[in-house]
Amino acid sequence: MEKENKKILLVEDDQNFGAILKDYLMLNDFDVVLAKNGMEGFEKFKKDTYDLCILDVMMPYKDGYTLAKEIREKNKEVPIVFLTAKTMKEDVLKGYKVGADDYLNKPFDSEVLLMKIKAIMQRKSSETKAENVQFEFQIGKFHLNSKLRFLNFPGNEPIKLSPKENELLKMLALYVEDLMPRELALTKIWRDDNYFTSRSMDVYIAKLRKYLKEDPNVEILNIHGEGFRLVVKK
Amino acid sequence: MEKENKKILLVEDDQNFGAILKDYLMLNDFDVVLAKNGMEGFEKFKKDTYDLCILDVMMPYKDGYTLAKEIREKNKEVPIVFLTAKTMKEDVLKGYKVGADDYLNKPFDSEVLLMKIKAIMQRKSSETKAENVQFEFQIGKFHLNSKLRFLNFPGNEPIKLSPKENELLKMLALYVEDLMPRELALTKIWRDDNYFTSRSMDVYIAKLRKYLKEDPNVEILNIHGEGFRLVVKK
DNA sequence: TAATGTATTAACCAAACATTAACATAGAGG
């Protein structure tokens, strides 16, 4: 049976950048519809169903935020990602250039965007559906299989994860590059949020950090008083 | 259903400038009604509902301040922006001319006005709706992510912000180019307005200034006895 | 019941944070 790809609406006024990003996303197995301004974007949104919208914030005639509001009025569920700072675009472009000759093998900067996209979609689908569709995660050079509770690092013996380790890492991966609130992990994994469970969680964060040391590009950052953020550099 | 744009009443006696500014605002996705003097402005104000009024201060028959008073009597909520010195007009004109052949890509001076308008609108909408999902701000060369609490300057390591630093900078950004009253930050962020919280705030202003030193075009100005103003020069 | 894997709790230290104090400087008004 033919599995259909996830569909992305990409709204970007910079034609050159838009085309490149579209190519890149399509190479990564997404169906992409590109609109070159807010109005066209909204028209296309109304005519089809999408799994994700990527909106440039700075656009003439109708900016990304305004478009997002319109989209929200039509559909309260669809995930929306903003392309904000120039830096991000530049990263993607740079990544594209770097990877152009060998993009299938080398990891490059725009993978951050890709990772975020995947994580967001997965979060959405795990919110609506109780049964988690996906249980495999790429975290830098690591590969996490959260069903078998294995964390693989190429060359090394697979690391067996305990149930708590596994759930916590999975939760972090689900929020890759984004804030994973303390309270979320505590209520979802520990089913209780108090001083002791919180300390317990810290212990597990330390354990995960130890495992993840193998790849210096992978880090669990703390956001004081808020939670943690799994980041994959480069 | 088509969502309607924000509506702006623009009162400007200089026909040429008024038309250009109107065009510029419309290109930025606002609905604009142009009146060419204070009396016409008030008539048009009474006949419709606006999200913002932009009033030229220097006008024959009825100056901007007088008009503003009348408008305020009718409506205590609507944001009012004054066009004061020539400099700003010249900036916009200059910007428009410079950008005329290439305005989609190059940033130009009138973006300050646009920034102000957007900040004002945003403030209004965040007053009414608590679910303001807006947490990314461009401040000169800096990029503030107030959800992850970091301040990025291209080339440097991201600066982690403490909760108070973060909220204060966000508040200043919300009032870009405009007065951010002391009392507002104190009541909203410190939830108390006394001598000590006020001194605490000054300490945080000093901290932010230190961070913002990287970009000489970004400054936090003090307005004696009133508050602070975040400005982005050039 | 020993062995093993797992989770919690304790204890201690380090980092992050907000406040307060102290002193210097700038602005407003007489």
Add this chain to the structure above:
DNA sequence: CCTCTATGTTAATGTTTGGTTAATACATTA
């Protein structure tokens, strides 16, 4: 120009939060 108040700045303090290791408790299975 003088005085009073507001602001700029740095440092000291106390508190909360997080990082880490080890000890303990618990659970599962051999």
